């Protein structure tokens with residue numbers, strides 16, 4: 001943090017939104033790390049499209065790699081809402097770090113709080129508890145990083161068909177074959193938490209047989225190919241992963257057999273964990289504009305532009321959009337959990353759509369309001385603009401799919417058709 005920069009205010013005011021003390025403290029920790037360390041490195045990762053390795057060291061040191069690991073396993077025991085508050089603070093300072101942090105943390109959230117909220121047979125739960133302890137220990141003790149490669153370029157990541165990455169049962173585990181595209185953290189994660197379809201003798205591949213397997217990056221048959229030179233989120237290094245006859249033992253399972261399908265059906269908010277990154281970017285676009293108009297943006301010179309009524313109106317409209325976005329997003333965080341009502345689910349899609357679209361709308365407005373000098377690469381705004389454009393593309397809850405589902409859900413009840 002520059003010596004002239006006071007600490008940023010919380011993205012979600014703990015008092016106004018009635019956060020717990022623990023939530024406020026964790027969010028403050030992330031904000032401090034973000035403002036003091038991640039913000040200063042973000043331009044380099046973006047320019048060179050390199051992975052934010054130093055940031056991950058800091059996250060490990062601060063205990064945040066284990067943020068969603070249950071207390072009984074030595075972690076910080078954060079629930080869905082707490083994780084989102086923390087990730088949004090990181091997103092304000094480095095989009096790529098926040099987005100990849102999501103992939104890592106989801107492996108703990110899904111195998112932790114999410115599964116703990118589902119009914120599971122006692123023996124299955126005991127087996128899962130013993131297995132997840134192995135993964136959690138690696139994260140807490142060794143700083144292991146987990147990626148979450150789902151996308152394959154077909155319809156599977158949208159939930160329409162079974163994953164074509166296949167896990168064939170063999171003695172002691174599975175043999176995995178397949179390809180994952182846009183695999184963030186590729187070449188940098190220690191484990192790839194891949195969704196695969198378990199092949200069953202005499203049965204068609206089915207989404208019900210999805211396995212969530214942590215494949216070691218150094219296992220024989222794992223390779224990373226292709227380039228990563230995208231518009232935004234350049235530090236995610238989301239290259240292509242190939243699995244060729246990769247053997248993994250039963251301990252690789254991050255969820256017991258059959259549970260991923262149940263979780264995806266009964267705990268749909270699990271797909272909203274990408275939204276905090278973009279909530280953070282929305283806040284960053286607004287904060288930049290205020291600082292710039294006041295002549296206080298580091299690197300931009302002390303020229304004040306706040307006295308023009310057009311600027312004041314623009315910033316007022318930005319503030320209104322930011323407050324609307326935040327309010328709906330926070331409501332969604334409060335409602336996340338197993339078996340949401342139809343209204344809660346429609347609201348979750350509306351919140352996801354709003355965050356993803358408004359983050360970029362705010363960044364666009366910031367550039368227009370601040371003017372030409374604000375989009376120079378020496379300042380963070382143009383990176384925020386490019387990073388924020390990527391939010392609407394994230395499957396399975398892309399902006400388009402949210403619209404599809406809200407529209408259909410609004411006019412059809414379950415089981416209704418016009419035939």
Ligand SMILES: Cc1cc2nc3c(=O)[nH]c(=O)nc-3n(C[C@H](O)[C@H](O)[C@H](O)COP(=O)(O)OP(=O)(O)OC[C@H]3O[C@@H](n4cnc5c(N)ncnc54)[C@H](O)[C@@H]3O)c2cc1C
Pocket residue numbers: 103148149150151152153154155157158160181182183184185232233236238390392393394395396398399400401404
């Ligand atoms: C910066 C970044 C990082 C990413 N990191 C990861 C990662 O770590 N792991 C991972 O698994 N993925 C990751 N993704 C991939 C992401 O989730 C999508 O899979 C990817 O953007 C899909 O691109 P596509 O062109 O193949 O989509 P397509 O499948 O070609 O879809 C194009 C568009 O069509 C629409 N569409 C798709 N399916 C349907 C349908 N059934 N019905 C109606 N409309 C549909 C959607 O709106 C979609 O945006 C990342 C993406 C980005 C941009």
